[in-house]
Amino acid sequence: NAGVTQTPKFQVLKTGQSMTLQCAQDMNHEYMSWYRQDPGMGLRLIHYSVGAGITDQGEVPNGYNVSRSTTEDFPLRLLSAAPSQTSVYFCASRTGRNTEAFFGQGTRLTVV
Amino acid sequence: EDQVTQSPEALRLQEGESSSLNCSYTVSGLRGLFWYRQDPGKGPEFLFTLYSAGEEKEKERLKATLTKKESFLHITAPKPEDSATYLCADDQTGANNLFFGTGTRLTVIP
Numbered sequence: 001n002a003g004v005t006q007t008p009k010f011q012v013l014k015t016g017q018s019m020t021l022q023c024a025q026d027m028n029h030e031y032m033s034w035y036r037q038d039p040g041m042g043l044r045l046i047h048y049s050v051g052a053g054i055t056d057q058g059e060v061p062n063g064y065n066v067s068r069s070t071t072e073d074f075p076l077r078l079l080s081a082a083p084s085q086t087s088v089y090f091c092a093s094r095t096g097r098n099t100e101a102f103f104g105q106g107t108r109l110t111v112v
Numbered sequence: 113e114d115q116v117t118q119s120p121e122a123l124r125l126q127e128g129e130s131s132s133l134n135c136s137y138t139v140s141g142l143r144g145l146f147w148y149r150q151d152p153g154k155g156p157e158f159l160f161t162l163y164s165a166g167e168e169k170e171k172e173r174l175k176a177t178l179t180k181k182e183s184f185l186h187i188t189a190p191k192p193e194d195s196a197t198y199l200c201a202d203d204q205t206g207a208n209n210l211f212f213g214t215g216t217r218l219t220v221i222p
Contacts, residue, residue, distance in 0.1 A: 042213060043156075045209050058209065090156070098203050100158045101146075101158070103157070
């Protein structure tokens with residue numbers, strides 16, 4: 001099993017460009033989440049989903065959009081990239097509440 | 113508001129020198145306390161889940177314990193390959209996600 005797969009691994013964007021970070025899981029998990037990780041700030045939740053067709057905002061949702069049309073995929077869209085969105089992005093999935101989350105390998109995004 | 117605080121921020125140990133990492137969590141509504149290991153350039157890797165005070169879990173040189181207000185990750189006779197950032201996270205009643213602390217960066221010197 002591949003687990004949680006994120007693409008791309010690295011990306012450089014210019015300010016104002018848009019892009020989509022891809023996340024796919026093959027464990028049939030209902031819950032999926034996007035986090036960003038910045039030095040000294042730990043993992044902060046951007047958006048999450050508790051099942052296909054259901055999404056909600058996390059701690060830092062501004063500038064990001066998500067949708068969940070299938071159980072397997074949970075893409076994260078940057079609408080108009082800003083330097084403040086330079087970060088490492090992690091996608092995670094879990095069976096449900098009170099269970100461990102499994103993480104992808106991350107996408108390192110630089111906005112110039 | 114959910115709060116998870118880890119200490120120390122960084123820890124340097126000699127190989128074989130045992131120590132403990134601390135994680136304080138929001139006491140009310142805890143459903144689970146999770147420990148992860150993160151290597152540079154990688155995603156967090158799950159280590160342990162603890163559900164109730166008094167519970168302990170072990171894996172190789174690591175032992176996680178949970179009290180009514182904090183959790184400890186004890187590292188016995190560490191080796192250089194134990195060098196990593198260790199993250200803890202809690203799962204609170206009414207929340208759909210794990211809330212993470214900022215981590216402890218452990219360096220084990222040969």
